[in-house]
Amino acid sequence: KKYKVAIVGATGAVGREMLKCIFQFNFPFESLKLLASARSAGKVVEYEGHEFVVEELTENSFEDVEVAFWSAGGSISEKYVPYAVKAGCINIDNTSHFRMDPEVPLVVPEVNGEALRNHKGIIANPNCTTIQMVSALNRLNEYFDIERIIVSTYQAVSGAGVAGMEELYRQSKEVLDGKEPIAKTLPCAGDKKHYPIAFNCIPQVDKFDLDNHFSKEEMKMVNETKKIFDKDIKVNATCVRVPVLRGHSESVYIETKKPIDIDKVFELLSSSHGVELYDDIENQVYPMATLFIGDELVHVGRVRKDLDNDHALSLWVVADQLMKGAAYNSVDIGLKMIEMGLL
Ligand code: A2P
Structure with missing residues (x-):
């Protein structure tokens, strides 16, 4: 199966690495949507011959998204992740916002991947350190x-x-x-x-x-x-x-x-x-x-x-x-969920 994927904060330091990791580690995507602020809407991002046009993040960005990787800051995740969850999207969040929520697994795949089984639409990526x-x-x-x-x-x-x-x-x-x-x-x-x-x-x-x-x-x-x-x-x-x-x-x-x-x-x-x-x-x-x-x-x-x-x-x-501490761990969480039959 291939997934409809989005990166939120795609123009940022971590977001750019997320795009690289999706290609480098073969995350199976059918479509890939790059979301950022209104300032970046319309910008073209190129990666290995593919061109992506950055779109503005809105409440309605997730109607056609199955998996979203988030790294646009805690306040953005706080405000928009609930809309994505409502739309049925699985959210792998690199911000600190949901990390200590007891309902949200906090995962490093090789350490506590089993915690993914309890997710309710949001998985938190721990702090890089x-x-x-x-x-x-x-x-x-x-x-x-x-x-x-x-x-x-x-x-x-x-x-x-x-x-x-x-x-x-x-x-x-x-x-x-x-x-x-x-x-x-x-x-x-x-x-x-x-x-x-x-x-x-x-x-x-x-x-x-x-x-x-x-x-x-x-x-x-x-x-x-x-x-x-x-x-x-x-x-x-x-x-x-x-x-x-x-x-x-x-x-x-x-x-x-x-x-x-x-x-x-x-x-x-x-x-x-x-x-x-x-x-x-x-x-x-x-x-x-x-x-x-x-x-x-x-x-x-x-x-x-x-x-x-x-x-x-x-x-x-x-x-x-930016890799193991953020983008790679997030993409690896997604890959682990596929392996465990959770996606
Ligand atoms: P933008 O480039 O349009 O400002 P970094 O951590 O490197 O500073 O990156 C932050 C990321 O979060 C960027 O992709 C940035 O987009 C994005 N971002 C910041 N504010 C918003 C917002 N209000 N809505 C959507 N994305 C945002």
Whole structure:
């Protein structure tokens, strides 16, 4: 069977990758509708010899759509997904809007694909930082039983969309030209102040929760990891924006119930679906963001047992967050649903 498909937010950083992934991973489509704001209506998008004319997203866009991939922002999903559900469309949503809704499965296919069976027309794609972490840790959690995760992220500017990438390019040039870099978007488009990202690290991704002093991005890692793995897992996250265009890196420390057997760790990581063990320190082999642009896997290196705690392990996890962290995971959810007979 082939499906009538739509991409909502098709002109955005993730939307463009969704189009690529639909072709690259052979999502079987009969028709493909590209939706964005009125500003983009009529624009022509070309991909591998196919031409698509972008249409404006409206309440009536889904009458002839069976599967929609969403990445136009939380408020757009909040407003329009209900119309799509009413029209009988299955919605795979990359925004944060529905993620913590108990009625909505939050899915990384190789980790908790079975949760898809309970969907009611909406499936949420987790936050990019959560996806690559739970994908890397899944087999370790099954075997060693993770109690606590402490993670620091090094996140690329493309996580803030096309505007984030433009800002890094422009500011880098401003600095190299001897000018003062002008900040308009980062760390967070909707917050009061903006700081330069060129030649800098910013310890803020998304707005802050003034009650607990964590950022919303950090709380996504906490809450989504609990929803996907186990509500009792303790998670502490520090999310940092770095001047990298594409690809998030994470320094992950875990504490486990079972003592760490390092040979078993390597065996599990090298046989984890969707994960590539990329670890050979003698030859200075470890994952770096620039190595894996456009790649759909999660790459793990710098794997080492803690020096003091026999139940603890450190690792370094890198993925192209526009791919595994967003577009590829969404399309893979669709493919998994076909495989499970749910589409
Ligand atoms: P547009 O390009 O027409 O503004 P990014 O995350 O890279 O900033 O991309 C955001 C995506 O969401 C773009 O495709 C953008 O379309 C789309 N978008 C933003 N606002 C709306 C809206 N009001 N209706 C539909 N799509 C929207």
